[in-house]
Amino acid sequence: MEKVFRNPDVLWREEDDPKAQAWEGLAKGEDVEDVGTSVLFADGTMLSLNVLGTEIWKRCDGRTVDEIVADLSGQFDVETAVLREDAVAFLAELAEKGFVRYEDR
Amino acid sequence: MKTVNYLKAPLTINWAVTNRCNFNCQHCYSRTDPSEELDTPTLVAAIDKTVKAGVLSINFGGGEPLLRKDLLEIASFCSGRGLRVSMNSNGYRIDRETAGKLKASGFSKVGISIDSHIASVHEAFRGIPGSHQKAVAALAYLKEAGIKTSISTVICKINHRAVQELITFARQQGVQQLNFHNFKCSGLGYSNKDELDLSAAEWKEFYLQATAAKKEIRDLEISLDDPIIASLGMKTETDSLVKGSICGKLSLNIKSNGDITPCGFIPIVIGNIVKDDFKEVWDNSQVLDRLRNKKPTGKCASCASYEDCLGGCSARALALTGDFNNPDPHCWINEP
Ligand code: SF4
Numbered sequence: 001m002e003k004v005f006r007n008p009d010v011l012w013r014e015e016d017d018p019k020a021q022a023w024e025g026l027a028k029g030e031d032v033e034d035v036g037t038s039v040l041f042a043d044g045t046m047l048s049l050n051v052l053g054t055e056i057w058k059r060c061d062g063r064t065v066d067e068i069v070a071d072l073s074g075q076f077d078v079e080t081a082v083l084r085e086d087a088v089a090f091l092a093e094l095a096e097k098g099f100v101r102y103e104d105r
Numbered sequence: 106m107k108t109v110n111y112l113k114a115p116l117t118i119n120w121a122v123t124n125r126c127n128f129n130c131q132h133c134y135s136r137t138d139p140s141e142e143l144d145t146p147t148l149v150a151a152i153d154k155t156v157k158a159g160v161l162s163i164n165f166g167g168g169e170p171l172l173r174k175d176l177l178e179i180a181s182f183c184s185g186r187g188l189r190v191s192m193n194s195n196g197y198r199i200d201r202e203t204a205g206k207l208k209a210s211g212f213s214k215v216g217i218s219i220d221s222h223i224a225s226v227h228e229a230f231r232g233i234p235g236s237h238q239k240a241v242a243a244l245a246y247l248k249e250a251g252i253k254t255s256i257s258t259v260i261c262k263i264n265h266r267a268v269q270e271l272i273t274f275a276r277q278q279g280v281q282q283l284n285f286h287n288f289k290c291s292g293l294g295y296s297n298k299d300e301l302d303l304s305a306a307e308w309k310e311f312y313l314q315a316t317a318a319k320k321e322i323r324d325l326e327i328s329l330d331d332p333i334i335a336s337l338g339m340k341t342e343t344d345s346l347v348k349g350s351i352c353g354k355l356s357l358n359i360k361s362n363g364d365i366t367p368c369g370f371i372p373i374v375i376g377n378i379v380k381d382d383f384k385e386v387w388d389n390s391q392v393l394d395r396l397r398n399k400k401p402t403g404k405c406a407s408c409a410s411y412e413d414c415l416g417g418c419s420a421r422a423l424a425l426t427g428d429f430n431n432p433d434p435h436c437w438i439n440e441p
Contacts, residue, residue: 011161011189015113039346041116041161043253043282044326046346046355 001064002102004091006057010099012040014054022051026076045097052076056087060100065091114159114387117356119369122148122176123168124361126195142361143379145175149182151363151378158383162189166369168361171198177210184211193218193257196243197236204246214253216284217243221264222274230263244278255282255328260311261301268314276325285315287331287435289370289420309437312337333436335414349415353393367396370420371429396429404439405432 018037025032036048038057049057055075059068069084076083094100123142143151152163163183170176170192183190191214199207199215207215217240221227224237247254256275258264264271275283288302303311312329316339319327332341332349347354352368359365363379365386366372375393376386387393396419401408405416416422417433425434432438 011116013159013161017113039112039116041346044328044342046343048346 001066002104003062003064004060004068004100004102005062006060007042007099007101010040010042012038012057014038019051019054026051029077040099042097042099045099047097047099052086053090056090057094057100060091060094062103112159112355114155114384115355115357116160117162117164118155118160119164119166119356119358120152121167121359121361121369122165122170122179123173125172126167126169142173143363145178147363147379148175148179151359152179152183152188153186154378154383156186156188158387160188162191165190165192167193169195169198171203177206180207180210180212189213191215194243195231195236196240197233199239199243199246201246201249204243204250204252207247208250208252212252214255215243215247216255216257216282217247218257218259219274220258220261222267222270226263241278244280248279253282254278254280255284256280257284257286259286259288260303261288262303263301265303265307265311268311268318272318272322272325272327280325282326282328284328284330287333287418287421289418289424303435305435305437305440308333308435309337312339331418331435332414333417333433336408336410336436336438340413344413348413349399349417350396350419352419353390353396357387367393368420371423400430402428402430403432404436408438410438 015037018035022032022035022037025035033050035050037051038049038054040047040049040057052072055072056068059071063071065084065087069080069087072087073080073083078086091100095102155163165176165180171194173179180190190211192212193216196217219227219237219240220230227237227240228234244254244256256278258271272283288298312331312334315327315329316334316337319329319339328342329339330341334341343351343355350368352358352371357365357367358369358371359378363377364374365376365378365381366374373392375390376383399415399419401411401416405411405414408414416430417436419429421435422431422433423429
């Protein structure tokens with residue numbers, strides 16, 4: 001299983017107000033997919049991630065996808081299999097942009 | 106993902122640490138600015154304020170930043186606080202030793218201003234014999250020291266037809282990035298605009314060539330920071346986050362005396378980093394509010410590209426028409 005690492009050249013931060021808004025929304029069962037709660041930028045590319053994307057990103061510190069998913073499944077009201085599928089697709093997108101890299105255990 | 110209207114703080118600050126310069130460029134925006142400089146402790150404390158607010162990167166400009174004797178000290182402070190540190194320089198003072206010191210103090214990227222691939226054209230424009238060769242040497246020393254390099258070229262009459270030559274030149278120097286900056290018409294750029302600025306038709310021609318090259322070329326990042334390329338179906342690098350100009354949305358400018366302006370080319374002071382609460386300025390400045398919520402006027406009102414372009418460069422619209430809601434005077438839509 002591969003470990004996932006953030007590219008240290010990417011600058012990023014969470015945005016406090018939208019973050020609070022997204023978690024409040026989640027607690028009420030609202031759809032907060034479109035609320036950007038963090039910004040990431042590297043030379044030439046900028047991204048805004050929603051709350052799930054941000055939580056995945058924050059865990060790209062050498063954990064495997066399975067570990068990330070296991071950690072998040074308690075916090076998001078989604079089936080683990082669905083969450084896993086989303087996380088894999090999202091990380092593939094980040095890897096393509098050079099924002100994360102995988103390393104074999 | 107959604108684009109954002111404004112963040113909790115800028116991501117980047119362009120900080121004109123000095124207005125002093127060893128050059129005499131015809132398009133300079135700061136030459137006419139007599140503002141004083143902050144001393145080291147005041148400057149460091151001011152930078153710290155921005156870090157606490159959430160700023161992630163700082164780009165030193167001026168003037169020539171290297172004329173500040175404490176530049177390395179300031180840079181070390183910034184990198185120690187986790188900021189990404191870069192600067193724009195004319196390269197004249199960067200030898201091997203200086204490049205090494207810049208690296209050691211935490212500079213990750215340095216952009217060198219070069220206006221032409223032809224030495225005599227660059228030097229006539231900058232008023233300093235030998236400056237082209239010095240700039241080229243600086244790029245090599247920086248690269249050797251492990252600092253990312255870029256060439257910054259302000260597009261104007263002396264270089265707008267040389268897109269291919271400028272690209273070839275940048276490749277020869279092994280830089281990572283080539284920045285084509287639009288001509289802003291501030292400071293001396295305003296006084297000399299009749300000789301230097303392009304017509305709308307010439308801007309279109311330039312951007313057609315530059316965007317075609319950008320799409321094609323893989324080994325060199327070509328950066329175009331002008332929102333009016335939206336009408337050519339092209340996007341700026343920041344497009345995924347904000348539309349139109351980034352000033353006051355992703356970045357701010359701080360002058361040598363600590364005055365805060367939306368960008369280096371918009372001479373409206375909205376606060377002072379030493380005296381004012383930074384977050385208060387960022388959150389509540391009416392000027393920033395208007396920049397973040399521009400209203401289409403004139404031809405922009407019926408333009409299909411408005412959503413992405415937002416009327417183009419606000420600084421230029423302001424400098425040439427007096428209102429940044431007006432269409433960017435460089436825009437070629439419906440122009441003869
Ligand atoms: S008409 Fe206005 S919105 Fe359209 S491209 Fe020109 S400046 Fe941009």
